[in-house]
Amino acid sequence: MSYWLCITDQENWEVIKKHNIWGVEERHRNAIAKVKPGDRLLIYVMSTKKDNETLPPRIVAAYEAASGPFRDSERIFKGKLYPLRIKLKPVAVFSKPLDFRELVPRLGVIKNKKKWVGHIRGKAMREIPEKDFELVMEFAGLKV
Numbered sequence: 001m002s003y004w005l006c007i008t009d010q011e012n013w014e015v016i017k018k019h020n021i022w023g024v025e026e027r028h029r030n031a032i033a034k035v036k037p038g039d040r041l042l043i044y045v046m047s048t049k050k051d052n053e054t055l056p057p058r059i060v061a062a063y064e065a066a067s068g069p070f071r072d073s074e075r076i077f078k079g080k081l082y083p084l085r086i087k088l089k090p091v092a093v094f095s096k097p098l099d100f101r102e103l104v105p106r107l108g109v110i111k112n113k114k115k116w117v118g119h120i121r122g123k124a125m126r127e128i129p130e131k132d133f134e135l136v137m138e139f140a141g142l143k144v
Contacts, residue, residue, distance in 0.1 A: 006125045008044070009048065029084055
């Protein structure tokens with residue numbers, strides 16, 4: 001089993017939640033091609049401006065991959081098409097999103113703790129260690 005951090009924005013988080021689908025652009029085909037049914041995915045929502053407030057980058061949910069990658073051109077996502085997709089099965093939608101910045105010091109996947117944004121920027125998803133997945137679930141108050 002592999003573990004993934006899936007990076008999205010607030011609008012597409014709503015789509016993921018509603019449709020239980022994760023999608024990426026064609027340029028991220030090599031990453032999504034590695035996802036197998038049973039893999040675990042954490043949904044990371046980038047920093048969001050809402051009214052006069054800025055919501056921090058956060059992890060909002062954990063899912064299990066319910067399918068391997070497939071192609072679908074239905075326009076369900078906001079902005080871009082994201083034609084390469086996998087079906088998801090919810091593991092936990094966190095009642096309170098986890099502030100990613102609080103997790104950074106303890107995450108093994110983040111090597112440069114001061115410039116951690118570089119580990120996220122430009123990526124749709126990246127593989128993470130099992131220990132990082134377990135840490136996030138602990139922070140959410142859930143057993144793995």
